[in-house]
Amino acid sequence: MPELRKDPILGRWIIIARERSKRPSDFAVDCHESKGGFCPLCPDNERTTPPEVLVYGRSHSQQANTPGWQLRVVPNKYPALVIEGELDKQGEGLYDRMNGIGAHEVVIESPDHAARFSFLPPQQMMLTFRAFKERIADLSKDERFSYVMVFKNNGRAAGASLEHSHSQLVALPVMPRMLVSELDGSRQYYSYKERCVFCDIIRQEMQQEVRVVCENSRFVTLTPFAPRTPFEMWVLPKKHNSSYIEQDEASLADLAGIFSETLRRLDACIPGIPYNFVLHTQPLRSRPLEHYHWHFEIVPKLTSIAGFEWGTGFYINPMPPEDACRYLREAQI
Numbered sequence: 001m002p003e004l005r006k007d008p009i010l011g012r013w014i015i016i017a018r019e020r021s022k023r024p025s026d027f028a029v030d031c032h033e034s035k036g037g038f039c040p041l042c043p044d045n046e047r048t049t050p051p052e053v054l055v056y057g058r059s060h061s062q063q064a065n066t067p068g069w070q071l072r073v074v075p076n077k078y079p080a081l082v083i084e085g086e087l088d089k090q091g092e093g094l095y096d097r098m099n100g101i102g103a104h105e106v107v108i109e110s111p112d113h114a115a116r117f118s119f120l121p122p123q124q125m126m127l128t129f130r131a132f133k134e135r136i137a138d139l140s141k142d143e144r145f146s147y148v149m150v151f152k153n154n155g156r157a158a159g160a161s162l163e164h165s166h167s168q169l170v171a172l173p174v175m176p177r178m179l180v181s182e183l184d185g186s187r188q189y190y191s192y193k194e195r196c197v198f199c200d201i202i203r204q205e206m207q208q209e210v211r212v213v214c215e216n217s218r219f220v221t222l223t224p225f226a227p228r229t230p231f232e233m234w235v236l237p238k239k240h241n242s243s244y245i246e247q248d249e250a251s252l253a254d255l256a257g258i259f260s261e262t263l264r265r266l267d268a269c270i271p272g273i274p275y276n277f278v279l280h281t282q283p284l285r286s287r288p289l290e291h292y293h294w295h296f297e298i299v300p301k302l303t304s305i306a307g308f309e310w311g312t313g314f315y316i317n318p319m320p321p322e323d324a325c326r327y328l329r330e331a332q333i
Helices: 122-139 177-192 197-208 251-270 307-312 321-330
Strands: 001-006 013-016 054-056 070-074 089-093 095-097 105-108 147-154 166-172 212-215 218-223 231-237 273-280 293-301 315-317
Touching: 013 054, 054 122, 070 122, 089 105, 105 122, 122 147, 122 251, 177 197, 177 273, 197 212, 197 218, 197 231, 212 251, 212 321, 218 251, 231 251, 251 293, 251 321
Parallel strands: 013 315
Antiparallel strands: 001 013, 054 070, 070 105, 089 095, 105 166, 147 166, 147 273, 212 218, 218 231, 231 293, 273 293
């Protein structure tokens, strides 16, 4: 029988359609083969991107925007928002508008065009998480920005327009609705119970051990109780912290380690799986929040959003998270 499950943070309802349940091998994945050709993110093509804003690996004696790097961060050549100008907020009757001011950057995670993020060595993957931290901290100095959205589109079905592995940052002048809803939901929970809902989730999941995929000393990966898609996972720090940028190097190393294992388990279940991951953290320049807990959400692109989902805000998921967790834990990596 189908089951309705409620997300304890957002209050969002999910339908677990057990009668549609599938095994990992039943999901069709578009494994798009490379067509080759010119890649602006590859070494020797640095001149074709805007000047880098952060680089790792190149010595100080080497010229900027040249080969020899391990990771580069560059402004997006076709940005969703532009950094030059003023917000110029205006009202038009009951409507509000402002200029599209922000920042849009691309994190080139490896010089190797064929490298897949899930199979990067943890030391190389760690550079990506360090770059996120450094760029958020730098962009937070701009008073026009309220939040920095960090995300990765992996695979054409998940929205990746370039084959070379990369992730993105978008600095926004307003708070994204999803984060506002999370902050509100976690604040209400804290007001009632005087505990962080994320900490309670971690505590219960680690006690029950039915939705914990993997863990290390600092982090845990779990399949959430009310997932939107098959194999959705959250990566959370075990110790309460609302700000991603407060991590030290040891924490970044452990984050890369668990992320590497998490994604390899996902890929072992469904090779070439398209997915998005998104960082959820506190607003820029916020004080530490007792009710909120930063985390990453990994959402595979295995189901479609159609009329029912758009009309209700519900998601239909054909795989219970307990089943997904079992497949992930048993995967040979």
